[in-house]
Amino acid sequence: MMKKYSSSEDGVSSLIEYIMITSVLITMMIIMMLVINTTIMERPVTNLLGPAFADIGNGVSTRMVEVYTISPTESGSISTRFDIPDNIAGREYIVEINSAPLDDPSAWGTDSLTVSGSGVVKTISLSGIGASLRYGVYGNTTGRGMNRIRYCAEGC
Numbered sequence: 001m002m003k004k005y006s007s008s009e010d011g012v013s014s015l016i017e018y019i020m021i022t023s024v025l026i027t028m029m030i031i032m033m034l035v036i037n038t039t040i041m042e043r044p045v046t047n048l049l050g051p052a053f054a055d056i057g058n059g060v061s062t063r064m065v066e067v068y069t070i071s072p073t074e075s076g077s078i079s080t081r082f083d084i085p086d087n088i089a090g091r092e093y094i095v096e097i098n099s100a101p102l103d104d105p106s107a108w109g110t111d112s113l114t115v116s117g118s119g120v121v122k123t124i125s126l127s128g129i130g131a132s133l134r135y136g137v138y139g140n141t142t143g144r145g146m147n148r149i150r151y152c153a154e155g156c
Contacts, residue, residue, distance in 0.1 A: 084141075094115070
């Protein structure tokens, strides 16, 4: 059965009611779209990057210590290639070695590795291997492609 309206204002008030409810719902939808990206997507990714960067830094540090451990002492060189993830949760990163100055013996052994990207920075110690190296530890890399660690007893 159709509802009959006694005056023309009754039909208009129903239309205005529908328009108002729809506009309120659309406004809420727009607010949710703006908030949901930060809440559901950005915050968990940022929380994931810290431990992932620490894992990558520990892996690279371990590889460097292993290469140094089996390296020749008098002369010669050793080189190895390794792969790390290209990106973490769609974010690129860079691995940098923070070397101690060669002219300051008191700072030797304080070499560290920094993994950074998307505003997250993790620093990992290089286990003091720089203290016994004549030429220091230096370099940086990204996750793209194969990476390389090289040790030269005479300095490269």
